Amino acid sequence: MTSEKKIYLSAKGITKTFGFGRQKTVAVDNVDLDLYEGEVVSIVGESGSGKTTLSKVLLGLINQTSGDVYFQGVKRDISTQAKKQEYWKNIQAIFQDPFSSYNIFNKIDSVLLDCINMRGGRYLPREKKIEMMTEACSFVNLKFEELTNKYPFELSGGQMQRLMIARIFLLKPKILLADEPTSMIDACSRATILDELMHLRKETGMTVIFITHDIGLAYYVSDSVYIMEKGRFVESGSADGVILTPHHPYTRRLINDVPKIYEEWDLSTV
Amino acid sequence: MKHTIQQVFRSGKFVLGFSIFSAILLIVIFYPMFVKDSPLAILGQGTFFPPGIYVNVYDSMSSTAYTLNLPDAAAKRVANKLSEEDRLSIKEWLVAAGIPESEIDTTDTAKLLGQWSANFDPKKSIPGMTNARRNYFIRLNTSLKGLLSTEGATISQTNPETNELEQVDTVNQKDYVNVGEVANTRILLLGTDNFGRDILTELVAATRVSLQIGFVAGLIATLIGLTLGLLAGYIGGLIDDIIMFVTNLFTVIPTFVLLILISFSIGQEQRGAFTIAVVIGLTSWVWTARAVRSQVISLRNRDHVNLSKLSGHSIVHIILNDILPYIASYVIMALILQISSGILAEAGLSILGLGPRTTEVPTLGLMMNWAMIYQAHILGNWWAYLPVLVTIALITFSMNLMNTGLDQVFNPALRD
Amino acid sequence: MAHTMLEVRELSTKYVTRFREDVYAVDRVSLKVEEGRSLGIAGESGCGKSTLALSLMGYYFPPLHYMNGEIVINGKNISGMKPDDVRKSILGKEIAYIPQAAMNALNPTRKIINFIEDVILEHEMYVTKKDIYDRAKKLFETLGLPAEVLQKYPVELSGGMKQRTVIAVSVLLLPKVLIADEPSSALDVTSQKMVIKMLKQLMEAGFISSMIFITHELPLLYNVVDDIMVMYAGQIVEKAPSHSAVFDPLHPYSKGLMGSIIVPEKGLRDVKLTAIPGVPPNLKNPPMGCRFAERCKFVRPECRVSSVSLREASDGRVYRCIIPEAELREAYAREEHKNDK
Numbered sequence A: 001m002t003s004e005k006k007i008y009l010s011a012k013g014i015t016k017t018f019g020f021g022r023q024k025t026v027a028v029d030n031v032d033l034d035l036y037e038g039e040v041v042s043i044v045g046e047s048g049s050g051k052t053t054l055s056k057v058l059l060g061l062i063n064q065t066s067g068d069v070y071f072q073g074v075k076r077d078i079s080t081q082a083k084k085q086e087y088w089k090n091i092q093a094i095f096q097d098p099f100s101s102y103n104i105f106n107k108i109d110s111v112l113l114d115c116i117n118m119r120g121g122r123y124l125p126r127e128k129k130i131e132m133m134t135e136a137c138s139f140v141n142l143k144f145e146e147l148t149n150k151y152p153f154e155l156s157g158g159q160m161q162r163l164m165i166a167r168i169f170l171l172k173p174k175i176l177l178a179d180e181p182t183s184m185i186d187a188c189s190r191a192t193i194l195d196e197l198m199h200l201r202k203e204t205g206m207t208v209i210f211i212t213h214d215i216g217l218a219y220y221v222s223d224s225v226y227i228m229e230k231g232r233f234v235e236s237g238s239a240d241g242v243i244l245t246p247h248h249p250y251t252r253r254l255i256n257d258v259p260k261i262y263e264e265w266d267l268s269t270v
Numbered sequence B: 001m002k003h004t005i006q007q008v009f010r011s012g013k014f015v016l017g018f019s020i021f022s023a024i025l026l027i028v029i030f031y032p033m034f035v036k037d038s039p040l041a042i043l044g045q046g047t048f049f050p051p052g053i054y055v056n057v058y059d060s061m062s063s064t065a066y067t068l069n070l071p072d073a074a075a076k077r078v079a080n081k082l083s084e085e086d087r088l089s090i091k092e093w094l095v096a097a098g099i100p101e102s103e104i105d106t107t108d109t110a111k112l113l114g115q116w117s118a119n120f121d122p123k124k125s126i127p128g129m130t131n132a133r134r135n136y137f138i139r140l141n142t143s144l145k146g147l148l149s150t151e152g153a154t155i156s157q158t159n160p161e162t163n164e165l166e167q168v169d170t171v172n173q174k175d176y177v178n179v180g181e182v183a184n185t186r187i188l189l190l191g192t193d194n195f196g197r198d199i200l201t202e203l204v205a206a207t208r209v210s211l212q213i214g215f216v217a218g219l220i221a222t223l224i225g226l227t228l229g230l231l232a233g234y235i236g237g238l239i240d241d242i243i244m245f246v247t248n249l250f251t252v253i254p255t256f257v258l259l260i261l262i263s264f265s266i267g268q269e270q271r272g273a274f275t276i277a278v279v280i281g282l283t284s285w286v287w288t289a290r291a292v293r294s295q296v297i298s299l300r301n302r303d304h305v306n307l308s309k310l311s312g313h314s315i316v317h318i319i320l321n322d323i324l325p326y327i328a329s330y331v332i333m334a335l336i337l338q339i340s341s342g343i344l345a346e347a348g349l350s351i352l353g354l355g356p357r358t359t360e361v362p363t364l365g366l367m368m369n370w371a372m373i374y375q376a377h378i379l380g381n382w383w384a385y386l387p388v389l390v391t392i393a394l395i396t397f398s399m400n401l402m403n404t405g406l407d408q409v410f411n412p413a414l415r416d
Numbered sequence C: 001m002a003h004t005m006l007e008v009r010e011l012s013t014k015y016v017t018r019f020r021e022d023v024y025a026v027d028r029v030s031l032k033v034e035e036g037r038s039l040g041i042a043g044e045s046g047c048g049k050s051t052l053a054l055s056l057m058g059y060y061f062p063p064l065h066y067m068n069g070e071i072v073i074n075g076k077n078i079s080g081m082k083p084d085d086v087r088k089s090i091l092g093k094e095i096a097y098i099p100q101a102a103m104n105a106l107n108p109t110r111k112i113i114n115f116i117e118d119v120i121l122e123h124e125m126y127v128t129k130k131d132i133y134d135r136a137k138k139l140f141e142t143l144g145l146p147a148e149v150l151q152k153y154p155v156e157l158s159g160g161m162k163q164r165t166v167i168a169v170s171v172l173l174l175p176k177v178l179i180a181d182e183p184s185s186a187l188d189v190t191s192q193k194m195v196i197k198m199l200k201q202l203m204e205a206g207f208i209s210s211m212i213f214i215t216h217e218l219p220l221l222y223n224v225v226d227d228i229m230v231m232y233a234g235q236i237v238e239k240a241p242s243h244s245a246v247f248d249p250l251h252p253y254s255k256g257l258m259g260s261i262i263v264p265e266k267g268l269r270d271v272k273l274t275a276i277p278g279v280p281p282n283l284k285n286p287p288m289g290c291r292f293a294e295r296c297k298f299v300r301p302e303c304r305v306s307s308v309s310l311r312e313a314s315d316g317r318v319y320r321c322i323i324p325e326a327e328l329r330e331a332y333a334r335e336e337h338k339n340d341k
């Protein structure tokens, strides 16, 4: 099956180090990754395992120390501002902390207008733009009339992340990189956000890279899973395969340590 | 925005600083509307006239005289004239005449004079007294008699026809004029300086010029510091290295020494107030640049900047919209500090004689310089330097207060 | 009949903001924790869990203000006590509180042992530093923490280690009741598990008699506490034993919360998560009637008329809804049926 699908994004031997000499840390260590069209892939690992660093490399926000990223089969070239902007039409992101993801001086309208402009809608009539923004907001069950002229920080954390999804709805990228989008959100809003994210994926067929430290979330949303430990992938495969029959001890530990409700949660193993 | 301003005015420190500063500004703006003298006009012939009301003698002669029967008038007149030396001499005589020292009080003029007239005898010889000394006592006695006499003074004029003195008027000891009716009076609230200029008028003008120097210097320093800090912090790499190299150079050389050297090499004739301001600005941007750079470095990896990049914004847009607003409050505080340190730097330079050339405008520093050169502090002419010092202190104090007030609002860690 | 460690009757507290507005964050809350039992508090963020925890200690300082109600800790009625007396004789000794993000509030310039010295010297006068060190070392060893931690600075410790240190320090004076406010929310699963294990160990080894555990992670709560209390907009909406609270919730809000549980267990992928639409009401002026009415699927016109009081269900639990138990269960069954189709 997968062999018929197109590889959208692939990373070959990505390494990223910070600092020099004794302070040198290898955040991402020789990582390979293939992303097929329409797939939801999770990257799971503890904090500090290099997930965010890898995602920033994939996004082109920081340069890798070595290795290459291929986009639709061609080596990615983001050497100029124009090329970067072209690349970012295809790949977008949702970040971990909604409270620091927004410019606190910009109103919600301008966040959404930026997206319309980026999709070439700069010269659309104003009514059309409002219609598009209203549609995007209602997709994530927010009311645009209530949000207009407000600032993002006037919303709750959960609503801010949903606004992020509305943003993606307008941008319609081919690939979405969601870096722990629910880890700062309480459990109740988390379900809403995941549902809306999966709904959006179903509508647009976009490819999603879902980064999380909670293996339960990964199991819930993804088709395949990569387990990351100290900058390396230690296990990967289909979600069912990796999570129901884990092989690597690290994977087993991650699964063991998540609190369960149907099975016994074994506290003696730490 | 409105909310922030409200918050700022809730801070007591800011409000106090702001009130002092506005009061200074208002005086600087409105004073010249009422007093139209040129600040550098020389009014007095002589140096350091003390503060007070100056009444024209000639005009007071021709003003209406009112008779007031004030019993202590004579004693006051004498007290005003009798010098400390004379009082000690009187005491010396009285002691010699056998009055116990405990009964003599040189500060009680009326009693002293009573004892004198009761005991002075020009023929009496005191052992060890020279002739010259005796003559001095006789002269003293005469002049005291004159002072104590109740007769008035005669005003005479030469009659142009007869060429003789003719009495035109007499001035009685009990005559008073109403200051309001005298045609020419002048209040010199802070006296005059060494050149005979009205210090108050000069001080107001100097405050204005110094504030202007401070603003220009502060703006230049902040602009340079902000631009370099933004570039170094956001772009990083080689540009950062170069900028930091220059900044470090400036940090190693003490700014004030640099300031002195530049100021000296420009030469007295070329140094206008504006030039000095520019020179101060050009030498004091360093720490603004450093501080802005480190703020920008911590901002540039924030997610909202990343999101802005992903939204396809250009570097200029990101710097202006996603970085600058976040450091704006900080930059305003830096500007305030730069202005007040610009004012201090000018004062420092001028005291050393390296300030603006002296012929055009006064500055606070120049006024200090003049007072020092003419030794006002040694002569005890406090009005020549104390008001200047207080003004400098008030300006910097109010600006620093505003700064701490702003800090409390913008820095949540210090909020109560 | 077990000894009651903490009893709270009709406690209400409020915040007074800088703009002189009142935020009614805890509204007539009553609860009881018996010796040897633990109580969990669940609810969305902003529903007043942390405020309740703070209010429980009777230690009020602005912006938090006491309104009314009674707090009885281990037989002592502390309502109306002066804050200073509460701090001296109650805090740490009878009841200990680990605030949210406590581990990030440690003074970075002081070693852990200095921190412990402060705590002990606050309550006991005649102890030497050596005694304190020995005591701390013994406690740390009993709790499975390396004694070297004592000589380290907070920045040298990992998040999980810092949190466990904070917990160990909070039980130094052997309090009867421990309140832990989201002690593991910012941690990785492994550190979280160690923290939980330590809390359970504290209960078992008798360092503390009762525990109140606050989190919005229901699977965690289910594994740690005996009873679960669900809060919404400053009020209790349901209080039940853990198992029935998770597998058989009665209040529509609890039902919604339990529907958002995600665990990596077989079958999860086929479950449809039930999200609750909307946001909690503003506590500056809470709605007249049922506070949940705005977001409730089963809302009726009567719900908005007058405030709803707690009522008892057939199995002894309490919940705050005007709809009778049987009707609620019927409605849930219908929902499930619809989802299956």
Ligand SMILES: Nc1ncnc2c1ncn2[C@@H]1O[C@H](COP(=O)(O)OP(=O)(O)O)[C@@H](O)[C@H]1O
Residues within 6 Å of the ligand: A018, A019, A025, A026, A027, A045, A046, A047, A048, A049, A050, A051, A052, A053, A054
């Ligand atoms: N800008 C940076 N400078 C130095 N070290 C960094 C930087 N960003 C991340 N690291 C280090 O890289 C490692 C991986 O971090 P990160 O990618 O954020 O992990 P995760 O997202 O999985 O929590 C960590 O050890 C972190 O300290």
Ligand SMILES: Nc1ncnc2c1ncn2[C@@H]1O[C@H](COP(=O)(O)OP(=O)(O)O)[C@@H](O)[C@H]1O
Residues within 6 Å of the ligand: C015, C016, C017, C023, C025, C043, C044, C045, C046, C047, C048, C049, C050, C051, C052, C063, C283
């Ligand atoms: N210092 C404060 N001043 C005013 N209101 C506050 C303050 N702290 C919390 N609140 C309000 O009290 C309510 C309850 O907050 P909190 O107890 O922190 O909830 P939780 O712990 O459940 O997330 C919220 O509506 C919050 O906005």
Ligand SMILES: [Mg+2]
Residues within 6 Å of the ligand: A051, A052, A053, A096, A180
């Ligand atoms: Mg991360």
Ligand SMILES: [Mg+2]
Residues within 6 Å of the ligand: C046, C049, C050, C051, C100
């Ligand atoms: Mg809380």
